[in-house]
Amino acid sequence: MKRTLLKGLKRTGWFVLILFxxxxxxxxxxxxxxxxxxxxxxxxxxxxxxTIYDLDKFHNATVKAPKKSEPWAFDLAKSELLHKDDLKYMDTWKTSSFLVVKNDKVIYERYWDEHHPETVSNSFSAAKTVVSILIGIALEDGDIKSLDEPVYKYIPEFTGKGKEKITIRHLLAMSSGLDWTESGKNPLSENAESYYGWDLRGLVTRQHTERAPGKEFIYQSGNSQLLAFILEKATGKDLTQYASEKFWQPIGAESDAFWSLDKENGDEKAFCCLYSTTRDFARIGKVLINHGKWNDKQVIPAGYFDEMVKNPVMTTEEGVPNTRYGLHIWTYTSKGHPVYYCRGIKGQYIIAIPDEQLVIVRTGHKRAPDTDPKILKTANTKANQEKIGHPSDLFEYIRMGREVAASNSFKPSDYLKF
Incomplete structure (x- = not known):
């Protein structure tokens, strides 16, 4: 028996050595x-x-909060998740925080495990919307002349084999036609290299074109990274500094945020990796429900906001009309109401429903799969068609947020109405 065990160990050792x-x-x-x-x-x-807690694994830069922040008002007394199954659902997808804002007040806030109000966690691709907002500000300030300018005007090495035809608008709409492989699981994808590598600029400028720009929505993180380099060239400031001055401070953030870099004093991973607290993520939602305003300040230029949340006319990979994506922001219509939201690969959501003055923020470690387009096409209803391309848990968080808001609006005097 000992001899058999030794042989097994030798085989395992040789296998590990060969693999290594x-x-x-x-x-x-x-x-x-x-x-x-x-x-x-x-x-x-x-x-x-x-993971959502990768901040200390990489060099990072600080997105500074203002010296005087604008804390949230709270009205938590009457709110609760209405069903125990909702808490079970949260556990299934490893939720770390869930926060609901209604009429500028935090009406629900809950944290799981080691996460707490001061914890900063990775936004992943939810950061892409912040990049779009900064593009809009630079456009309003005149640093960028037009969204239809070619990318190479700001990134001279981004030329050759059709790349001269790609514009800022194409990048924002995820319709650049580049050959970036978007994958959260493939270690050989550009996503993996951009997350763990140390030459973001070289990676994104070496991309090739696969199709004509402006025709098809294909989600690619490389587009967002190119936008960051455009911002730096146009404004003369690095992304973190520009975000601090033009966005994070104007919205009265309570805490510093952090942006991961590809190396020490390197480039921000603009396609992801903006770390913040849940409460400060909710501020992005507040700006979105108020047509780009933070209180009385127009932070996102009104004209750009209108363009940002409008779906460019094109088809998607599934061959259906684009009803899901604006200029670096996801869009959805729920019960006749427009929904704008930012999302990340691990289930990071900043959901804004302007008609209801409702903001829902969810952070966590897992995201549900995208709604199956085959099932939805079989149903062949407009409501189901519009769900294509959106993760199935999005609809659950919207429902929960609405139920929390409904419970918050219930007052003892309402008993008199029955």
Missing amino acids: LSLNVFVLLSGRFYLYKGIYYTYLQGETSP
Whole structure:
């Protein structure tokens, strides 16, 4: 028996050794040295992918809050999640925080596990909407002349093989036609290299065109990164500084935010990786429900806001009309009401329903799959068609937020009406 066990251990040892050597040969031949960093920060830490608490794993820059913040008003007394099944649902998708704002007051706030009001966590792709907002501000200030300017005007090396035809608008609408591979699981994708690598500028400027721009919505994080480089060239400021001055401070943030960099003193990972508290994420939602305003201040230029939330005319990968995406912001119509939202791969949501003056923020570790387009096409109703491309948990968080808001509006005097 001992001899059999020793043979088994030897086989395992040889297998691990061969696997290790093969991996190293692949990395050396392909030049994908970022894989070492990715493996160290995931599998060797007991994870299988990036986490919402990766801030200290990378260099970062501080998005400074104003010296005088504008704290939220709270009205929590009457609000509760109405069904115990909702809490079970939250646990299923490993929720870390859930916050609801109604009429400028926080009416519900709950945290799970080690997460608390001061915890900063990764926005992942929810940060893309902030990049779009900054583009709109730079456009209003005249630093960017037009959304229809070619990208190469601001990034001279972004030329060749059709890239000269790509405009800022194409990047914002996710219709650039570039060959970026968008994947949260494939370690060989551009997403993985952009997250764990150290040359963002080289990565995004080396992209090639696969199709004519402006025709088809294909979600690609590389578009957002190019927008960040455009902002830096146009404004003469790095993304973090510009975000601090033009957005984070005007909306009265209570806490500093942090943006991950690709290396020390390097470039912000603009496609993701803006870390903030849940309460400050909710401020983005407040601006969205108020047509770009924070209280009486027009933070997002009104004209740009109108363009941002409008769906550009094009088709999607599923071959249906684009009803889901504006200029770096997701859109949805619920019960006849427009919904604007930011989302991240782990289920980060900042949901704004202007008609109801309702903001819903959810952060966590898992996101439900996108609604199955095959099932929705079979149903063949307008309401179902509009759900294509949206994760199924989005609709649950909207429902929960509405139920919380309804419970908050119930007062003892209402008993007299029965």
